[in-house]
Amino acid sequence: MTMTTDFDSSTLTAAVLDSFEHTPDPRTKQILQSLTRHLHDFVRDIEPSIEEWGAAIDYLTATGQKCDDTRQEFILLSDVLGVSMLVETLNDAETPDATDATVLGPFHVVASPPRDAGDDVSAASDGPRCLVTGRVLTPAGEPIVGATVDVWQADTHGFYDVQQPGIQPLGNGRGLFTTDADGAFRFVSVVPSYYPIPTDGPVGALLNAAQRHPNRPAHIHFIVTAPGFEDLTTHIFVAGSPYLDSDAVFAVKQSLVTTFVTNTSAEDAAANGLQSPFEVADIDLVLQPSPASSASPES
Structure with a gap:
């Protein structure tokens, strides 16, 4: 033919x-x-x-x-068009018992340094401190021992380490933790702040043309992995932060909005290497068993 x-x-x-x-x-x-x-x-x-x-x-x-080793403009474009969140939402439906997932964002571009429980991941940043404690759990509430918890966030001025070479050391605001026998992890950091996504490239031009603001509410990123479980990519958002209702990348889910509680105990502050008062966020991160691990053995 x-x-x-x-x-x-x-x-x-x-x-x-x-x-x-x-x-x-x-x-x-x-x-x-x-x-x-x-x-x-x-x-x-x-x-x-x-x-x-x-x-x-x-x-x-x-x-x-505009993409390089420390910036991913295509992820940013996907984010502001809502495509990243649509992909996460469609895949989230397959793990209904897990903590809600949300976008990866464009700044998970370098490896987080391994850290010990209680370390300050943002030691090079100024600003008020917070203690983040949490557990990685199964849907039944059982602890997952040895899970890897990858954490990254911006400083109080709204910048990630890779945006400020020579100002922030690489790895500031990042940490890689391993859960203990109770499935627990904890770390110190600066209290997150809202910030604008980068607007000096094509994505910024798009937002400007549409008269859309570039701001994201205050948050901390997490990726949690463990053998036998589905990987989880998520945030915690700071309750009361500006832009919770208009995140530039559409990533807010109400289940992820977390109250940071003020702790005024001098004893608690000293135990965590902090000064009183400080903020505390306590979270559970629930992983979905992978299909292979949850399947019944063949008879």
């Missing part, structure tokens, strides 16, 4: 779909054909001029050029 090359707007789509028909991997075939259908429908919907399409290509090129 001879394929025509005299395409119109509908026969072109059909031809591209047909070109992927013999893709060996079924999932790859599904993705390529669905992408083609939706992308072609999008173009038919907006009918871009040649100049507008060129500008779109230039925008994506600039987004890639």
